[in-house]
Amino acid sequence: MAPAIAQTLLGSLPAPREATFGRWRDAAGEIIDSGIAIFFPAPGSFTGEDVLELQGHAGLIVEALIERVVELGARRARPGEFSERAFLNDKIDLAQAEAIADLIDAGSRGAARAAMRSLQGEFSARVQATRAALTHLRVYVEAAIDFPEEEIDFLASTELAERVAYVRELLGEVLQAARRGALLTRGLTVVIAGRPNAGKSTLMNQLVGFDAAIVTPVPGTTRDPLRATLEINGVPVELIDTAGLREQGGANEHDAIEAEGIRRARDAIARADHVLYVVDAAEDPDAYSFAEECDTLPEGVVVTLVMNKSDIAVVDTAPGGGNAADASAMDSPRIAISAATGAGLDALRARLASVAGHAEAAGGTFSARARHVEALERAAQQMDAACRQLAAKQGELAAFELRGAQASLGEVLGDVTSDELLGHIFRSFCIGK
Ligand SMILES: Nc1nc2c(ncn2[C@@H]2O[C@H](COP(=O)(O)OP(=O)(O)OP(=O)(O)O)[C@@H](O)[C@H]2O)c(=O)[nH]1
Numbered sequence: 001m002a003p004a005i006a007q008t009l010l011g012s013l014p015a016p017r018e019a020t021f022g023r024w025r026d027a028a029g030e031i032i033d034s035g036i037a038i039f040f041p042a043p044g045s046f047t048g049e050d051v052l053e054l055q056g057h058a059g060l061i062v063e064a065l066i067e068r069v070v071e072l073g074a075r076r077a078r079p080g081e082f083s084e085r086a087f088l089n090d091k092i093d094l095a096q097a098e099a100i101a102d103l104i105d106a107g108s109r110g111a112a113r114a115a116m117r118s119l120q121g122e123f124s125a126r127v128q129a130t131r132a133a134l135t136h137l138r139v140y141v142e143a144a145i146d147f148p149e150e151e152i153d154f155l156a157s158t159e160l161a162e163r164v165a166y167v168r169e170l171l172g173e174v175l176q177a178a179r180r181g182a183l184l185t186r187g188l189t190v191v192i193a194g195r196p197n198a199g200k201s202t203l204m205n206q207l208v209g210f211d212a213a214i215v216t217p218v219p220g221t222t223r224d225p226l227r228a229t230l231e232i233n234g235v236p237v238e239l240i241d242t243a244g245l246r247e248q249g250g251a252n253e254h255d256a257i258e259a260e261g262i263r264r265a266r267d268a269i270a271r272a273d274h275v276l277y278v279v280d281a282a283e284d285p286d287a288y289s290f291a292e293e294c295d296t297l298p299e300g301v302v303v304t305l306v307m308n309k310s311d312i313a314v315v316d317t318a319p320g321g322g323n324a325a326d327a328s329a330m331d332s333p334r335i336a337i338s339a340a341t342g343a344g345l346d347a348l349r350a351r352l353a354s355v356a357g358h359a360e361a362a363g364g365t366f367s368a369r370a371r372h373v374e375a376l377e378r379a380a381q382q383m384d385a386a387c388r389q390l391a392a393k394q395g396e397l398a399a400f401e402l403r404g405a406q407a408s409l410g411e412v413l414g415d416v417t418s419d420e421l422l423g424h425i426f427r428s429f430c431i432g433k
Pocket residue numbers: 194195196197198199200201202203214215216217218219220221222223242243244245308309310311312337338339340341
């Protein structure tokens with residue numbers, strides 16, 4: 001198709017991979033545009049198919065040129081279609097294709113660098129190395145199952161235990177790196193929560209460096225969650241200021257608005273990677289407001305207790321509150337600040353940096369997606385199950401789990417994919433990629 005279009009549009013097919021100047025004409029022979037054409041014959045192109053690249057002038061003539069090539073038999077690409085074709089023609093694997101979109105969408109330089117490493121195949125190479133070691137192990141296990149008289153000895157051998165441990169270790173490492181990469185790709189969501197008037201919006205404004213949120217002495221000022229992004233240690237951080245959490249009394253219109261604000265605040269908290277729980281240390285020096293809130297927090301969410309208003313209160317930052325409902329959450333680190341004067345803000349920033357931080361500090365991080373992390377977690381669970389089966393001398397069952405783990409690793413690279421998954425991945429690309 002591309003060579004035929006080139007023939008008509010350019011008058012002749014340019015030599016492969018050579019920038020060729022020309023005038024491009026419409027059906028009536030009138031010049032639409034002039035520029036550089038480069039022809040990449042299959043399979044030596046990005047997609048692996050014949051590709052004709054036209055570099056012309058911008059503006060309306062681009063549309064005229066597109067209409068002309070469509071007239072000659074081409075069709076407009078769907079979003080992500082170039083990357084999808086490159087994947088389908090085995091030019092790149094699925095993790096690399098996803099890295100293209102992540103590179104374009106990168107919210108920070110760190111994220112862009114990580115996506116570039118994934119695009120270059122660093123992530124895929126780690127997954128492949130793990131899969132190769134697993135294949136080795138499987139061959140070993142399956143062979144033993146075929147010779148039942150030797151199976152029992154084999155299952156008890158230290159060599160097998162070592163091989164299993166080796167694969168599990170590789171898998172653990174790549175999973176950890178993927179988790180960091182996913183954080184870097186997606187960014188960190190930090191929610192500022194607490195009672196009304198604790199100083200959440202004042203803190204938001206301090207962290208973003210301008211008056212993004214309205215601050216008043218009236219409790220219940222903030223209603224809608226307010227978002228702002230900043231970058232900490234190369235990691236994009238989405239900061240969300242929320243409505244103050246409190247018990248609702250009456251049922252008038254005013255309360256209905258506040259109730260909706262609180263519902264949205266809880267929604268944001270439920271999706272947070274990290275919560276800055278702000279306490280008015282002047283009113284609540286023992287952070288009782290947080291103790292009351294503890295059991296409504298989602299499981300596993302990391303909290304920093306921000307003891308605010310240190311300018312008018314004596315603040316004790318020792319973790320504590322042993323009588324709290326959730327002792328572990330009450331043990332969250334405490335940092336004393338004054339959002340009004342800015343005191344303690346550096347310590348708080350350092351704390352956020354350490355939460356976001358290791359992604360960049362680790363160096364050589366690649367981008368990854370939740371989809372990859374899930375598949376790798378599944379592979380790790382299947383490896384653990386295989387270990388248990390081997391310990392119980394259940395060779396067949398262990399082999400089954402190992403097969404599953406290998407399939408899970410294959411999912412990351414896109415060995416076996418459903419149209420639905422591909423549609424989902426490539427639809428989110430922009431057109432022309
Ligand atoms: N002295 C002192 N006052 C503060 C500090 N931080 C905030 N305030 C004051 O506390 C009041 C409430 O501050 P906001 O930032 O609006 O509090 P909020 O938590 O966002 O309140 P809601 O949006 O109503 O939930 C304002 O009058 C602020 O000026 C602080 O560190 N020291």
